[in-house]
Amino acid sequence: MNFALAGNPNSGKTTLFNALTGSTAYVGNWPGVTVDKREGVYKKLSEPISIIDLPGIYSLSPYTPEEIVSRNYVLDEKPDCIINVVDATNLERNLYLTTQLMETSVPVVIALNMIDEVESAGDSINAASIEKRTGVPVVPISALRNRGISELMKRAYEAAKTGREATNIFSDTAIGGVINEVKDALIAENVSDPLFHAVKLVEKDELETGKWAAAEKIVETFREKFQDKNFGNDCEAFIADARYKYISQNFSLSYTKKPKTEKLTKSDKADRVLTHRIFGIPIFLAIMFVIFHLTFSEDLLFISAMAGGLPKLKDSGFNMDNAGVTLLACFYDGAVFSPGVILTNLLNWVLEWINVLAELCCASGPLWVGSFVVDGILGGLLAVLGFLPQILTLFLFFSILEDSGYMARVAFLLDRIFRKFGLSGKAFMPMIMGFGCSIPAMINTRTLADEKERVSTVRVIPFFSCGAKLPILTAIAGGIVSFFGVGNADVITYSMYLLGIVTAIVTVILMHNTTMRGEIPPFIMELPSYRMPRFMSLMIHLWDKTKHFVKKAFTIILASTVLIWFLSSFSPSWQFLLEEGEEGLVNLRMNESILGSIGMIVQPLFTPLGFGSQLGAFGWVFAVAAITGLVAKENVIATFGTLAAAIAGTLVATEDGVLETVTMISATGITIPGLIAFIVFNMTTIPCFAACATAKGELKKGTFKWTVLFWVVTSYLVGTVVYLVGSWWWTLFIVAALIAAAAVGIILFNRRRDRLAAQGILPKKRERKKKVHNCCGDCSACKGHKD
């Protein structure tokens, strides 16, 4: 048997789901739209019940992709029972969905969740009386405290066995007659769930029109004559109002409220401060700063900076070869580290041991076997897994913000700014998370309801330079300063971050006016009450992300690292290039490798960016570094190290990569604008494989290839502009003129298109409809609307 959980967002469905299924939960994707559908099994009844957690929705009308998904699931897949999870503390609005579910013929059981909160507020709900009035089983539960759950499942099982007739809540109203007529017309056409479709037809639901001509005719004649003293000829308003009337007649009477003194609740008090007119934004900025500080800072609370620098362990006479000391260095080395950095260090400390073990194991085999295991498999994997702690730390903080209800307030605070770019305030969170790592940021875009907004956001997330790109910035900035003796490394680094943000803003505006055209997504959003985040739900969140990430690391990333290792370790004539060096194997002849040959072939492509053909014999290294950066961005500087060694003839390795960069600069004769263009290119081009895999999973089918193209084109253009303007300042005028011409062209084109659309020559409607029907396209709900 299949039971589906349906309910408003924030009604505690996921908590109930976890309580029902234990740890058997897994995350799957729905076809067409990437909205999580979780499935699990409840085993405590006479037969195993599979539980499906539908996305949180407010109604079965086609407003967001989630609503269409849930609606199609209920109507087409026909679960044996719907468990309608209702937030008992916010009964009225939650039951609006219930009235719609009752119009289908699927058995429904109402789970009055969070009953404990209602009781502790001194209120009470008479479940038996609701049940008597509506004929739908009602079970008060607390998913969090595991109360009433087996009772709920027993009632649901009974309901599934007995079945249910659709409930018509409009029979006594002015539209009762027409709904019955339409229903009969639909029954004549053998439509399942005739009552549901009849009500939706009277509501003029866009998914329903154009399917049943006879029934629609009845509706049309009725609507022409319909006249209500309160609503005029407005059928939709009448129906919405009738639903709420039904709710207050049948449910609200059973809700006994303790007489309340007009006192502010805790949630109100918190809200007063957090969305304060003056302090709201500074508080938000402070929270962001603290989160990033705790995740990424290598000097917790600035203790070391304030003390004027604390001694490093090495300088204090510790033996750095001692395992205990290296463990200590995970927490403190010249400064106390932040929790995020400590976790990263600890994981790397463990991984290092695995690496050493692997090296020992392979020592007796042929050279290439050792290199394959250590450099090919482990090297890439460890580089990617090494990021997991910081990603999870960042994710933990953002989950706390989300669970507490603050995230919705952030959207509220910032919507004004984001609307200017054609986005809504909800797009902010994924973007700022991008500074940490693109992967959790892209996953976070699921909170955006509008598909176009999601695509634009996923595309610009890599421009918010992530943690792995920072080494590229610092190494090259350091190289510029020490080789050319100009500028300040920090200024260069910061301006690169800024350039990334500017690129993101410009491309979002560009997309909003070209491929992602559409109205600015509306912003009608519930602001949930503040709640204390629950430890268990946070951990489940994290565990899900970990699984997701680790799975990717062992599939696509592993394959790609092996490929890069192979290409860089063998020459086109299959000769193994690595040699025994002082510190293990070194690849001094990478320029003879297949990768080197590929680098030389693609090198001319980068000429407009300043690191192509003009660089002479060794110029291909920049091309190769950019290619290896596709696997993981930290490979860029690592490749510099290997290639610098090949050029210099000895191993050049420093912690920050500055010396390698200097070697590369002197060998190739690259200019400052060329180097800056190189940074810019790496920053805005296709992100690492892990992020690409995430983007592919998060985006609708067919969108990913355009996204990759978008990254390539953007990075190429921005890199070229930076190089040209940096080398010959007067080209600025040409660039500005071209940008202005493009802008004018787009504006004129859009005006013309709008004019044509207004005249009905261009089918503008079709574009809109597509936006609504972004489901699989094959189900019955879409058939009437296929283009």
Next chain:
Amino acid sequence: MEKTLKEFVPSEKGTVRGITAEGRIRRRLFDMGVTPGAEIVMKKVAPLGDPIEVTLRGYELSLRKSEAECILMEVEK
């Protein structure tokens, strides 16, 4: 007195008279409980002047001024 929700000041109370929005926004407002007859209390304006926060049917809803403009209200004295 009648005016749109956009013109409300914080802590002003009123009853919804009608919705002038069309299509999706109109449907969304109904789904969120903004129906004729519903009581709305204006709570606050976001720091940057938009959107606004209101209380209705026992919960908090945030919407933009452009959307609030479509909600006709009868002001309660």
